[in-house]
Amino acid sequence: MNQDLIIETRGLVKEFKGFTAVDDVNLKIERGTIHALIGPNGAGKTTVFNLLTKFLTPTRGKLLYNGQDITGKDSASIALMGVVRSFQISAVFPHLTVLENVRVALQQKRNDGFAFWRSEKILDELNDRALDLLDSVGLREFSKALAVDLPYGRKRSLEIATTLALDPELLLLDEPTQGMGHEDISVVAELIKEVGKNRTILMVEHNLNVVSDLSDTITVLQRGAILTEGNYETVSADPRVREAYMGVQEDEQEGEGASGHIPVVEDTI
């Protein structure tokens, strides 16, 4: 029965000095799906991400990846097993070139990371593969630019290309469209759809248009616990979601006025 679950959490709890950020979360991600994690600010979405990748250590509970207990592994090992995450703010290597950004990820599999006596020229054989990856996100022509000089939307694309370089089984995307303009959002959404064809994606996302468009399953978190779960129709019809999520959503927008995406709430849920 576990065969089609790529990742599963059992009774996941994270407490910070008396505050429970994640409370008994039992998350089941099915292989090959795009799964969205939504919920108001402070619901614990990013904390769940950090727990899944061991950037935070759970207070209690278990993490299972392909049925195997990975609760005791460190972040790098989990990444090597095929669970690769992105970050809420764009995570590129700013003063490396765009090509080098992707190549660092490709280099991971070569086992020569400690070879300080060899010339970096041996890495040039990765360039073709790196350029292909850059092609797939439309960044090929920028390959020689420094990542820091890219506009925001392209940095996020570069981040996705870098993540794909590891050929992960499970991609964790933390707010991939955050802070983007309309055009960038549709580009990234297309990209996620494309990428999701042959792997599993779990994403935290605020933009409900993107969520409804892409995800097979949606999990709604509220105050660290799972409120409900299901496909878009089920979730959006749930009165508790309408109350909990949207009620806060409006407050949130006042507080977050600058974040750039103001979805018309009535239209999207």
Place this chain on the structure above:
Amino acid sequence: MYNKKLNLVLLGLALIAPFILYPVFLMKVLCFALFACAFNLLLGFAGLLSFGHAVFLGSGAYVTGYVMVTYGLTPELGILAGVVMSALIGLIYGKLAVRREGIYFAMVTLALAQLAFFFFLQSPFTGGEDGLQGIPRGNLFGLIDLTDNLTMYYFVLAVFIIGFLTIYRTVHSPFGQVMKAIRENEPRAISLGYKVNQYKLMAFVLSATLAGLAGSTKALVFQLASLTDVHWFMSGEVVLMTLLGGMGTIWGPVIGAATIVSMQNFLASGPLANYIHVLMGVVFVICVLAFRNGLVGELQKVIRKNSS
């Protein structure tokens, strides 16, 4: 191509320099330049600020001095002993320090360096306040007498070039790429599956080893290993040299070290002798406030601007 020509010119200058300038002064510059380059490998390319690098310079110097005095080894074996000791201390200190980040990393290295300082102060073999004096330079490979300053200079130049090329290669190696990625964005490097602490430790040990090489060579040049080499002033001075020249640049630490050593040498005999540290402080403040990329860093910026 341009760089190759420049390097040849610099090599030519280095070869004729001892006929124009005092060889001991030049050797001092080379030793400190190597020390600063080793430090820069850690700070500029791995993004780790060690505030206790003097311990590696000093232990290299003491161990080389000790084995040369006691066992009468040839200089290359003496240097090897010093370098191995610095690498070992680097391994132990590095293991402890890389568990922490930022200011805590700096504090751990400082604390460990102080510990070593008092060890060297109290140990009988170091000569305490007097230091180890009269270290023989010996015969290189048992053949070439290094007593003559000119011969010694060319030996030191060779050591410097070996150290410098090692650093250059390290920066431009597969390891160097990962090191830079960790400097640029550590969480991202972790999320790509890199066990960053192992890479940091590697960078730390390499840096300590090369700092030890600088210390061992310096002990032979001055035929002296003293507490100055392990004092935290020295750890501060190497930070100053690196920042002044330009951290994260290949030539920056060399220029920085040359500038500071020249200042010290010129001022020591002049009317401002008592104000050396004040002047260096002023230089440091100006450097941090006005040109944060250091001399070489600013120069590179100008060149880049003109070429684009």
